[in-house]
Structures are given as C-alpha cells and as structure tokens.
Amino acid sequence: MSLLSVTEQEYLRTSLESKNNNNLQPIRPDGRKIDQFRPMGISLDFLPTSNGSTRLVSSDGTEIIVSSKVECVDATGLDLGDFLVIDLDIQGYRDDSIYVNQMKSILYKSLNSKLMESGCLKINAKYSFKLCLDVLVLSKFSYPLSLISMAIYTTLQSTNVPMLLESESEKNANISGRSGANQPKDIELNIDELPQFNDYDMKPLNFQSPLIFLIALIGDNCIVDPSELESSVADNCLLVSFYDKKVTAPIKSISLNDSYIKGFTPQHLQKSIKLVEKIAPDVVAALN
Known part of the structure; x- marks a missing residue:
C-alpha cells in the first residue's frame, strides 16, 4: 500500500509521465535515468555448507539470500522438470500465497528449460545432478x-560441483587404447556404475542463468527497476527475460498496484525490449 496521498500520487505520476528538455527522460524521484x-552490494560464497551462495542488499533495504545444493540422482524415469527445485520464502507472506507461487512459477519456467538445454547437470547416461535453490x-x-x-545468477556462477573419479571400466578402456588394441573407448561403459566423486576437487557448474528485468510502464514511458513509489503509480509492468546475449521467453505482464491498471501497447513492448537489449550486457558484465 502506498504511503502517498492521492495528490502526491498524481504529482509523482505527472513527473514520471513528463519528459524534460535535455535528454527526453521522465523525472524520477531519486534522480535516476530510465x-x-x-545501487546494490553482493557477497558470494558466505555459506560454507552450500555449493554456492549469494547475499544481495539493495540501497532501498531489500535483502535476499540464495544458496544452491546439488545431489547425484538416478535420472532413469525422471521428467525434465525433476532436476530443479526452487524453494522461495518471502518475509511476511505465506508459502502457499498467490504472490509467492506466481513468483516461483516465473523463476522456474525461466530457469528450468535453459538449465536442461545446457546439459551442465548431466553426469553420464544414467546419472545427473539435481539442483536445489x-x-x-x-x-x-x-x-x-x-x-x-x-542473486540466482551470481549463485550459479559461484556454484561448484564435485569432480568425478575415473571408474575402473574407464581405466581399462584407457589402457586398451594406449596399448594399441583396436578397441575404441566406450564412453557408456560406466552407465550402470554409481559415480564416484573426488573428496576435495571441485569444478564450476558453468551455467549462466537467465536474468529477469522489470520494466514499469507509466504513460508512454518505460522505466527499469521501479522503486516502491514508482510501482505505486505504474500502469503496468513487463517482465523481460535475457539469456545468452538476447531477449528470450518468458515475457510477461504483471500489475504492481491496485489503483492504476491498464494494458500495454506494441510500442510499450518494443520500447521495453530495446531497453533491456541496451542495459543487459552491462548488467551481465557487472555480475560476472
């Protein structure tokens, strides 16, 4: 709920709808460009019992902690959606609330397909890692x-998984190959063997997760990273995903308040995509 009066909301909305004469940008309360x-601060790997972790603190006081854990599972008979689990807990909201479930669903749909396409969780033909966030x-x-x-992006960037030990069948195949025997190494020799991992050596997960950008629509203007005050007067909001150097699905609209609820035009969508294409490479570079 906004703490502003109706008059203050209208004044703020007029400011955000307007454009000044110098750079044709709306006037935001904190002076930011569209x-x-x-500003935000990020700390990595501060949870020693997890495979990766991030603590993100934004200048408005928002604080988020993300941790990742991986476990080896038998992939036989599992669906593509069984290799990722996201547990989202938001202070002040029930775990089964629409607010939390909607956010969890968007995160899952954005991340799961890209994660499976990358193949970074696969160990061999039978076993895979299962990622829990x-x-x-x-x-x-x-x-x-x-x-x-x-926060999920930086967590997965810092996530390490255990390295496999070479199995006896692989060692025998390597020995046969070095001895000159006309027998190619069968890369699936160990599919029925439980993978054995090194106790100390780890390797990066090597996966860059999608980023989701919030674009508030106020009048004809499109504004990135809306604050609480800006959200209270926004007509609508577009969630635009960015992955592998391009805008990708899902692109979704949500409402940020109960007072100003309008649709969006193709021009809004086009502006928002161009805005994300402009800022996303710099955000990725900063997070890396």
Whole structure:
C-alpha cells in the first residue's frame, strides 16, 4: 500500500509521465535515468555448507539470500522438470500465497528449460545432478523478482560441483587404447556404475542463468527497476527475460498496484525490449 496521498500520487505520476528538455527522460524521484538501477552490494560464497551462495542488499533495504545444493540422482524415469527445485520464502507472506507461487512459477519456467538445454547437470547416461535453490527474501520494498534473478545468477556462477573419479571400466578402456588394441573407448561403459566423486576437487557448474528485468510502464514511458513509489503509480509492468546475449521467453505482464491498471501497447513492448537489449550486457558484465 502506498504511503502517498492521492495528490502526491498524481504529482509523482505527472513527473514520471513528463519528459524534460535535455535528454527526453521522465523525472524520477531519486534522480535516476530510465535505464539506471539502484545501487546494490553482493557477497558470494558466505555459506560454507552450500555449493554456492549469494547475499544481495539493495540501497532501498531489500535483502535476499540464495544458496544452491546439488545431489547425484538416478535420472532413469525422471521428467525434465525433476532436476530443479526452487524453494522461495518471502518475509511476511505465506508459502502457499498467490504472490509467492506466481513468483516461483516465473523463476522456474525461466530457469528450468535453459538449465536442461545446457546439459551442465548431466553426469553420464544414467546419472545427473539435481539442483536445489533456496531463496530467502528477508526484506523487500518493491517487487523483488528482478533482484532475485540476479542473486540466482551470481549463485550459479559461484556454484561448484564435485569432480568425478575415473571408474575402473574407464581405466581399462584407457589402457586398451594406449596399448594399441583396436578397441575404441566406450564412453557408456560406466552407465550402470554409481559415480564416484573426488573428496576435495571441485569444478564450476558453468551455467549462466537467465536474468529477469522489470520494466514499469507509466504513460508512454518505460522505466527499469521501479522503486516502491514508482510501482505505486505504474500502469503496468513487463517482465523481460535475457539469456545468452538476447531477449528470450518468458515475457510477461504483471500489475504492481491496485489503483492504476491498464494494458500495454506494441510500442510499450518494443520500447521495453530495446531497453533491456541496451542495459543487459552491462548488467551481465557487472555480475560476472
């Protein structure tokens, strides 16, 4: 709920709808440009019992913690959706609330297909890693989905998985190959063997997850990373995903308030995509 009066909301909305004469940008309360994020700090690998972790704190007081755990599972008979688990806990909301479930669904759909396409979880023909992400939003002062996606991105960038030990069948195949025997190495010799991992050596998961950008629509203007005040007067909001150097699905609209609810035009969609294409490479570079 907005803390502004009706008059203050209208004044703020008029400011965000307007454009000044210098750079044709709306006047935001905190002086940011339409493509500028709020400052934030990120700490990595601060949870020793996880495979990767991130603590993200935004300048508005939003604080998010993400941790990742991987486990080896028998992939026989599992569906593509069984290799990723996302547990989202937002302070002040029930786990079964529409607000939490909607956000979890968007994160899952955005991440799961890209994760399976990359093949980074596959161990061999029979076994794979299962990735579990725990997301804890300790405090929030605006819709946190974009910041959550950034925290997940840096978590997976820092996630390490155990390295495989060479099995006896692989050793025998290597010996046969070195001895000159006319017998190619069968890469599936160990498909029925439980993978054995090194106790100390780890390797990066090597996966860059999609990023989700929030674009608030106010009048004809498209504004990235809306604050709580800006969200309270926004007509609508577009969630635009960015992956592998391009805008990708899902692209979804959500409402940020109960007072100003309107649709969006093809021009809004085009502006939002161009805005994400402009800012996303710099965001990826900063997170890396």
